[in-house]
Amino acid sequence: MSRIISIANQKGGVGKTTTSINLAACLAASGKKVLLADLDPQGNATSGIGFNKDDLSPNIYEMLIQKAAPEDTIRRHPFIKNLHIIPSNIELVGAHNDLHDDPRKYFKLKHSLQKLLANHNFEYILIDCPPSLGILTVNAMIASDDLLIPIQSEYYAMEGVSLIIKTLQKIRKKANTSLNLFGVVLTMYDMRTNLSRQVEEEIRKHFTGRVFKTVIPRSIRLGEAPSHGMPIILYDLRSAGSQAYIKLTEEVLERYGRK
Amino acid sequence: MSRIISIANQKGGVGKTTTSINLAACLAASGKKVLLADLDPQGNATSGIGFNKDDLSPNIYEMLIQKAAPEDTIRRHPFIKNLHIIPSNIELVGAHNDLHDDPRKYFKLKHSLQKLLANHNFEYILIDCPPSLGILTVNAMIASDDLLIPIQSEYYAMEGVSLIIKTLQKIRKKANTSLNLFGVVLTMYDMRTNLSRQVEEEIRKHFTGRVFKTVIPRSIRLGEAPSHGMPIILYDLRSAGSQAYIKLTEEVLERYGRK
Ligand SMILES: Nc1ncnc2c1ncn2[C@@H]1O[C@H](COP(=O)(O)OP(=O)(O)OP(=O)(O)O)[C@@H](O)[C@H]1O
Ligand SMILES: Nc1ncnc2c1ncn2[C@@H]1O[C@H](COP(=O)(O)OP(=O)(O)OP(=O)(O)O)[C@@H](O)[C@H]1O
Ligand SMILES: [Mg+2]
Ligand SMILES: [Mg+2]
DSSP states (O other): OOOOEEESSSSSTTHHHHHHHHHHHHHHHHHOOOOEEEEEEEOOOHTTOOOOGGOOOSSSHHHHHTTSSSGGGEESSSSTTTTTOOOGGGGGGGGHHHHTOOOOOGGGHHHHHHHHHHHOOEEEEEOOOOOOSSSSHHHHHHSSEEEEEEEEESSSHHHHHHEEEEHHHHHHTOOOTTOOEEEEEEEEEEEHHHHHHHHHHHHHTTTTTTBSSOOOOOOEEEHHHGGGTTHHHHTTSHHHHHHHHHHHHHHHHHHHOOO | OEEEEOOOOOOTTHHHHHHHHHHHHHHHHOOOEEEEEEEEOHHHHHTTTTTTGGGGOHHHHHHHSSOOGGGGOOOESSOOTTTEEEEEEEEGGGOOOOHHHTGGGGGHHHHHHHHHHHHOSSSSEEEEEOOOSSSSHHHHHOOOOOEEEEEEESSSHHHHHHHHHHHHHHHHHOOOOTOEEEEEEESSBTTTTTHHHHHHHHHHHHHTTBBBBBBOOOOHHHHHHGTTOOOHHHHHHTSSHHHHHHHHHHHHHTTTTTO
């Protein structure tokens, strides 16, 4: 039984990659077999957990344009044995033009992951999306069971939310009837400011019942961890950021009715 | 004599919009006639300085697809008389498909701004770009004299820089020989962390002579200002964020040899 989760929000810098990496690492460290798919040409998820994105071929781009079998793109994390990744790098920008005239262009990722799941029993596949609602993020949402939206506790973050919800509804109608809004997680929350509290109030009102109780605080250690190529639980386990992602993982598992 | 400046970086959330709004406002408040063009479908620059993006037609999308004359898209700021804006909203996402088969698709903005400058004497035109290197940002770089790159003082920010420099070089070779790397500005600098210092050292080494001396500190007031629809000089003039953007404006004017 496998769940595929897209971590998406077209607003930039809201914590998509940080949430993808740390939720994936925490799930893996809780004994779940996890695959993290980096679907951003920036390759931040790939480098953020310590891989060198420029010498990993085949990668997700070659998988999407069917130059490589999905099997062959999977790498195992050296320290966290249940954690695997499909790496990305700048070549992925090419997907846009390569797939433009292909009638199946929006279903490429879905087909690849289906092939992959025939041979691997990943319990969770997390997809880190780029900051746009273009062909890559649409591919992710069509391939997924669930959508997780990180929202920064800042003003602009609220403006963009209706956009991704509209996209979810459109995809649900046209291409993936079972795509579910799994939840919203507030990130970079600064306890000292009214702004964070106001945004939280507004978001909880707008998404009644779908906002995780756990809020990820702004924490310097979370910003430092990727420069060491580590998820936060390996970089500074007892930091506020790490404790928050551990709590979020517990909430995620509860929502799935699993321990 | 007019200068057109693109404010771009495909990494999300690095302070492109915050720099566009506040540099535009400070230049206008220094007596320069300024136009801020919002080229992001999120419309953050439009709402960040107090306009309602969903009831401003015609906007930049209609200008790009030539449904509206450039003249007709300009709005004047109610409080800062030298500041004007071409607003944006979600319709701009449509530009991608609308222009896809048009051989002049990458020159639309350049043509519109040239028409506009025939009748208006804007001294500075600032273009706020979305977090990608797609058709919109390419249009901006082809239309521009200068490129200003905000870089967040964080780990991932360094990874993406080579990408936008490659794009600059490609555009300079193929479409805009005079496009100049005007400068790099460090944003969200946190004096308390080593990470910010390390990123600053790395960036100043990498871009010798092109990084502005002024560094924009992380400042809660900068994050609050857009929720009041104001640039920082109207929201909290004596805050650290405001003082930094005033200093940056002085440096920008010095580089242009103007007072
Ligand atoms: N809770 C946090 N506290 C402090 N820093 C954070 C936190 N979450 C993320 N960051 C930092 O903020 C920056 C933006 O986060 P991240 O890159 O995860 O966002 P993103 O949504 O993936 O960005 P993009 O839109 O470019 O893909 C990064 O430098 C990251 O290290
Ligand atoms: N110096 C700063 N101090 C504190 N907060 C800041 C600062 N600069 C920007 N911010 C806040 O950080 C968030 C990201 O900034 P901004 O939206 O300007 O980035 P961007 O690069 O335009 O993002 P996008 O990639 O989505 O276009 C916003 O909520 C903004 O208010
Ligand atoms: Mg990311
Ligand atoms: Mg922006």
